[in-house]
Amino acid sequence: MAQQVYDRLEFDAAAGRGGVRTIDLRVGTGPEGSWELVRAAPAGAPGSGVAGYRGYRLALHRPQRRLEVPSGLVTLLLEFGGSLRLGRVGRSLTGDPQAGWTRLDSLFAGLQTEPTVAEHDGRLCGIEVLLEPWLAYTVLGVGLHELHGVAVPVRDLLGWQGALLAERLAGTPRWSDRFALVDAFLLERVACGRPAAEQVVHAWRQVVRSGGDGCVGGLGAAVGWSERHLELRFREQIGLSPKRAARLLRLRHSLRLLEAGCPPARIAVACGFYDQAHYAREFKAMTGCTPAGLRQLRAMPERPVDRLPGRATSVLLRGRPANSARPESR
Missing domain, CATH: 1.10.10.60 (Homeodomain-like)
Structure with a gap:
């Protein structure tokens, strides 16, 4: 049975406090399971420094592996269903040279200048918030040089506030309401944070x-x-x-x-x-990868993989064990 995909736009007037939010929902079903990807812009949050929100719900029948290339953005990942294994060959994103991989749920990832591999068991639900680094500095309240090339559990940076946000997202069924919670969280952090110069x-x-x-x-x-x-x-x-x-x-x-x-x-x-x-x-x-190798890997995606529309950020990898070398070209 072939994969079936449909798109839907929603307009959420209640979420924003500052306007109407457009929600782009894409849903797919097929032999490997089902998936749901939702994109939205902030409404009422400090939009000039927020590149976008991306919600996802994956119910797939086998583990998935992705190559993530440097995006030029700081990532806040709020997982409320499943967890990720992140790493690079011989070195983990937590900076521990003894461990090649680490398992995280909700996390902050600073600017990356090397490729990252992310794995999960096929079932995952969460929201990704992509931030300009100068706004991430305000939201986090720590120097971003400490986050370069690593991923840090949200609880280590935000304490109970981060844990509470993930818990509230898990108990909220509608994407529009989840995005509104993220709006409110960012507004509060920016209001009490130190702005970048x-x-x-x-x-x-x-x-x-x-x-x-x-x-x-x-x-x-x-x-x-x-x-x-x-x-x-x-x-x-x-x-x-x-x-x-x-x-x-x-x-x-x-x-x-x-x-x-x-x-x-x-x-x-x-x-x-x-x-x-x-x-x-x-x-x-x-x-x-080489340029030709990356182009080949991205040629036939089974579903939208990029973290932002129009920005090449990710590749689905097939048939590579977790401890294999980083994907190069052929």
């Missing part, structure tokens, strides 16, 4: 606009700070130095062009790599 937000946006292709050496002067002071504050409130952030955003730019079908030589020039070999090395270091 305007200079840091401006510098981050400059690097984003450039796609990482440009000199970051003049950012300090542009915001009225010394380069050293900007680097320290940028690492604290973004999670990376300006130079490393530019490297990450150059990858994101190259992924957009790759998805559009651009040839590697053109991508290398457009994104400011020294040459095509430099592009290939950087791409593989940060995604675990």
Whole structure:
């Protein structure tokens, strides 16, 4: 029996406190089970720093494995049904060099500059909140340099508030009401949190606009700070130095062009790599694949896999044991 998929848009006027929320619901059923993916924007929350909400309910008959490439965003994952195994070969996302994998339910993941593999047993339900790093700094109240490349249980950062939010989400049946709970949570955290410095937000946006292709050496002067002071504050409130952030955003730019079908030589020039070999090395270091390998893996998804529409973030992996090497190209 072939997989059946249908889409539905809902308009939730009650959720927002600040407007009407559009909810994009996609449901699929087939031989492997059923799934439900829901996308929404914040309504009444600090929308300029929230890239989106993504709800999911998976009831599949076999374990699933995904490759996650760096997204340029901080992730708040609120699981209320099932848990994830996360890791990289030889090193876990918790930073423990002795363990390659770790099991987590609700978590925060800072900016990543390497590929991550996520596994679950086929049954999973939760909400993912994707945040600009400067807003995540306010929501969390900790320096984001402590979260670079790792994932931390929500309870370790938010204590009882994080546990209570996950518990309330689990007891709320409608997606619109769940998103409203997340809105209220973010509003409360932002109201009592420390905002990122305007200079840091401006510098981050400059690097984003450039796609990482440009000199970051003049950012300090542009915001009225010394380069050293900007680097320290940028690492604290973004999670990376300006130079490393530019490297990450150059990858994101190259992924957009790759998805559009651009040839590697053109991508290398457009994104400011020294040459095509430099592009290939950087791409593989940060995604675990060559450009051609990633394009092949993404060619025929069975269901929507990306964490944001129009942004290549994820690949479904097939037939790879949990302790296998990271996926490379063929």
